[in-house]
Amino acid sequence: MTKITPQPGIMEIALYKSGEAVIAGKSETLKLSANESPYGASDKAKAAFARSAATLHRYPGTDHADLRAAIAEVHGLDPARVICGVGSDEVLQFVAQAYAGAGDEVIHTEHGFAMYPILAHAVGATPVCVAERDRVVDVDAILSACTARTRIVFIANPGNPTGTILPEAELARLAEGLPESAILVLDGAYTEFADGYDGGVALVEARENVIMTRTFSKAYGLGGLRIGWGYAQGAMIEVLNRIRQPFNLSPTQLATAEAAMRDQEWLTKVVSDTARNRAWLTEALRETGVEVDESHANFVLARFGSEDEAAACDAALRADGIIVRRVGGYGFPNGLRITVGEESACRRVAHVIGLFKGVR
Numbered sequence: 001m002t003k004i005t006p007q008p009g010i011m012e013i014a015l016y017k018s019g020e021a022v023i024a025g026k027s028e029t030l031k032l033s034a035n036e037s038p039y040g041a042s043d044k045a046k047a048a049f050a051r052s053a054a055t056l057h058r059y060p061g062t063d064h065a066d067l068r069a070a071i072a073e074v075h076g077l078d079p080a081r082v083i084c085g086v087g088s089d090e091v092l093q094f095v096a097q098a099y100a101g102a103g104d105e106v107i108h109t110e111h112g113f114a115m116y117p118i119l120a121h122a123v124g125a126t127p128v129c130v131a132e133r134d135r136v137v138d139v140d141a142i143l144s145a146c147t148a149r150t151r152i153v154f155i156a157n158p159g160n161p162t163g164t165i166l167p168e169a170e171l172a173r174l175a176e177g178l179p180e181s182a183i184l185v186l187d188g189a190y191t192e193f194a195d196g197y198d199g200g201v202a203l204v205e206a207r208e209n210v211i212m213t214r215t216f217s218k219a220y221g222l223g224g225l226r227i228g229w230g231y232a233q234g235a236m237i238e239v240l241n242r243i244r245q246p247f248n249l250s251p252t253q254l255a256t257a258e259a260a261m262r263d264q265e266w267l268t269k270v271v272s273d274t275a276r277n278r279a280w281l282t283e284a285l286r287e288t289g290v291e292v293d294e295s296h297a298n299f300v301l302a303r304f305g306s307e308d309e310a311a312a313c314d315a316a317l318r319a320d321g322i323i324v325r326r327v328g329g330y331g332f333p334n335g336l337r338i339t340v341g342e343e344s345a346c347r348r349v350a351h352v353i354g355l356f357k358g359v360r
């Protein structure tokens with residue numbers, strides 16, 4: 001028997017499944033399975049990316065000062081309390097690594113992002129799954145699930161794959177009600193798409209047990225480059241920086257993200273086009289008899305009458321070259337999560353689903 005064994009929890013991890021990217025036998029596909037921006041990155045970000053080729057032999061700075069300054073300027077934050085990571089995933093990982101371990105509990109919700117239990121297991125902690133109420137995070141259920149061992153509560157707001165959002169008053173009630181030893185992580189991967197929501201800045205400013213995370217992967221169209229950030233009070237950021245690798249972000253990531261952040265004109269256009277197409281797609285799907293909640297993200301969750309119907313609709317979409325996301329693993333065996341693409345993509349999706357439902 002081998003004496004080489006992984007740390008407790010590691011073998012409990014079910015590997016993360018990303019959105020499919022290909023359909024066997026089809027060369028032209030419309031990928032709406034990973035909540036990527038159909039608009040790509042801004043030209044200014046792409047230019048910064050290209051310029052960075054000249055400095056590939058250089059190590060990056062370790063303090064991310066210019067990127068943090070850009071993020072702070074745009075959002076009105078204290079740059080000293082911004083931390084940057086390899087996607088927001090890495091910032092979430094810093095939190096798990098720094099604050100949870102064997103014997104601790106990490107709360108996530110029924111339809112929450114699949115990385116949360118993975119991060120808990122990876123540090124030897126126990127993930128605790130809490131039910132949602134009608135596809136919305138249930139603050140009372142989370143508070144009831146808290147114990148003296150609770151260290152972290154992960155909430156995606158807006159949620160993925162639900163697209164629903166908790167109002168700030170509810171977030172505040174949650175943060176206030178947690179045990180003293182627990183941190184609330186407000187995962188804001190889709191914040192830009194949620195009109196009027198800033199990811200929870202006021203709560204971070206007011207409370208030492210809250211961290212918000214954000215990403216360049218969605219609205220900024222930089223999923224392939226892997227850059228995210230977090231914002232919390234100084235004491236927590238100081239802890240997280242201790243476990244951050246000094247060179248976690250390359251000069252290319254830093255320069256591209258900074259240019260993307262400074263191009264808010266591009267971002268505004270992406271967000272408003274997405275909102276318009278999202279509203280159209282939501283209505284079009286509802287007209288075919290598919291159930292869709294109001295989404296505050298760049299995707300919609302289409303709910304069918306049964307798992308079989310969702311599978312058959314998925315097959316119909318795939319036959320047309322359209323890849324969406326099955327979300328049985330997120331507690332929606334009867335659901336398909338569909339990224340909001342450009343207008344033509346939304347029309348194509350609605351057309352195929354309309355035909356499938358026999359209403360076109």
Ligand SMILES: Cc1ncc(COP(=O)(O)O)c(C=O)c1O
Nearest residue numbers: 087088089113156189215217228
């Ligand atoms: C809710 C949520 N959080 C975090 C992430 C991680 O994004 P990234 O690591 O690309 O910033 C995603 C990506 O799909 C997500 O959906």
